[in-house]
Amino acid sequence: MNQPIVSIDPSACGAQNTQPSLVHHVVDAVRVSRSFTTSHQQRYGGWLNASLLFLGALAFVPSCDKKQDISADFSANKAAESTLPTEGKVTLNGSGSSFQTPFQQAAIEAFQKSHPNITLNYAGGGSGRGRQQLADEVVDFAGTDAAYHAEDLGKVKGGTILYFPLLLGPITISYNLAGVLGLRLSPDTIAKIFQREITKWNGPAIVAENPGVKLPATDIVVARRADGSGTTENFTKYLEAAAPGTWKLRTGATVEWPHDTMAGPGNGGVAQIVKSTSGAVGYVDLSDAKAAGLTFAAVKNSTGSYVQPTAESASAAGDGIEVQQNLVFSAINAKGAASYPITYQTWLIVYAKQTNPTKGAALKEYIRYLLTDGQKLLPGLDYAPLPQGLDGKALAQLDEIQK
Amino acid sequence: MAILDARPQRADDGFRWLVIGSAAVVLLLLGLIAIVMTAGAVPVFREMGFTFFVSRRWSVAGDVYGALPFMWGTLYTSVIALAISVPVSLGVALFITQVAPPWLKRPLVYLVDLLAVVPSVVFGLWGILMIAPYLGRSFLTTGLILAMMITPIITSLSREVIETTPASEEEAAYALGATRWEMICGSIWPHSKGGLVGAVMLGLGRAMGETIAAALTIGSAIGQITLDPLKPGNSMPAVIANQWGEAYDLQKSALVALAVVLFAITVLVNLIATAIVQRSMTRTRGQ
16 A cells, blocks of 8 residues: 555555446456356357356346355355354355454455365445345345445345454644645634635634644645545535534535545545645545555644544543444444544344354354454554453444354 | 268258357347347336436435436447547558558558457557546546547558549559549549448447546546536446445436437447448449
């Protein structure tokens, strides 16, 4: 993620952000049909090719999800032969939140060293895609930064869903202003900047909050996401909660940004705009902001103190949260003087009722790892571990997985 | 003897059915794409009705979806691309067929065709790194990138069309004392007109459908309709690629509806273009 090119490399997009999912699907469909074809080619020849092409297209067109069915079936057949996770081979497939993708990648690598018989895949693709694919039972687990919408619960095929919180992370307000360090911003000012109501860096609202800081008369360039994104959703949720009345663009994976804003694909794409444009400001998750070497502002939290985005201040936000019975919560605009207010959270979601005992056991093992030893990987990735007490609740919830 | 006869017979039949089958698959696919996409678009048409085509707003929070800014972006960037690409392509085609010395022709044709095999994502990245720093992510940036992408197809088709002009007519013009320019106007142009229009329309079809290069360079503005080429905009394929991953319910349906509109327009443009090229080629070659 150090080079700007990586952030806009579409081959990485499936994992890093949600942008070219269409491209991804075509590639996947071709790959599935190709691997199938080689073993059967001699016998059926061209007919099979043609029908597979047709199948691939069928799978691609309606919901873009059915081709996953094909690959899931293949691996399910293999896994069904074994009974114990410690013996035979098991494959677990997951997709969803790109926010937790770096953690999943690091955790999978570490976990597979001690469990060589369990193969794990995490495909990213965005929280919405993860929730949908779990609802359609095409993946074994999913990552998501938000709970299911009430109206979508009817589409969930496999019964009760369990939410396992994994981590917290801050969204930075990164800026590019030569010589200006330690900028302080309140939610109202942030809302006005991103709505283009404040267009100069020496606007009165910014000056008032930053006594002693020499602010240039540079034009503000707002950088935001080109693609639909969970980061945008959480950032706008924060503004709606913390700057009510001021923020008018409402919330969502995409909002009606003013026309004179600059759009970049993925967190990396926004980071690249901020890095290369003098006077730019954008919302970027902490790990991408750090990777790009950006400067970020301290943000005024609900108790009135200005807090820098760090793994610790995100952890502090986690201490002030109210957790529901099903372990759903929001760390946005949390209480506590030390908490960074634009902190968001992500879950791993699975079905309580596991139909394949081998997979169920392996899944339990993996989640247990994520909640225990896996948490130690988080600070190195600029995430905050789960707050005290929540990890215990999550571990206790493991018993609700029925194999 | 009888056995030897039977085998090729069977192979022939098999081959025939295979070919018929393959052809049928293509038709079936086109039909399926049209049906499934239209079905997916029904919810948004039901919700928005005709306003889907004329509304300028695209608000996920408000569940209001209008296609107009995206149709405008597709049209505007394609027109910019054509305005830049057509003179260049025709110039290159005329240079290759009329002016270039024989030893230069082959390499030139080869080079132009090479442009066509550059993947569109490479054009897109190049646009971000080389053009966007000067022109921003805007209609013009995307138009320039699209112009580069459609130049090879327009050039090579134009070249083929121009080459169908009978040598006798060119020589006749020269014999009457025409300059090279007068010969091009008097002999080549009347012969190639139709084919050239078709070539340009095929380029247009490609420009309108281009996705990744547009998604990377157009700026992803929501709801922008303006003639200012330096403003960020959005096009139908670009918004589909950008928003599909995190789209739900009606938004998903609206994106599918955009795809239906795009599909219909590009199929139409390509059909008309192919018809024009075909007609002009048979006319100039045959009678």
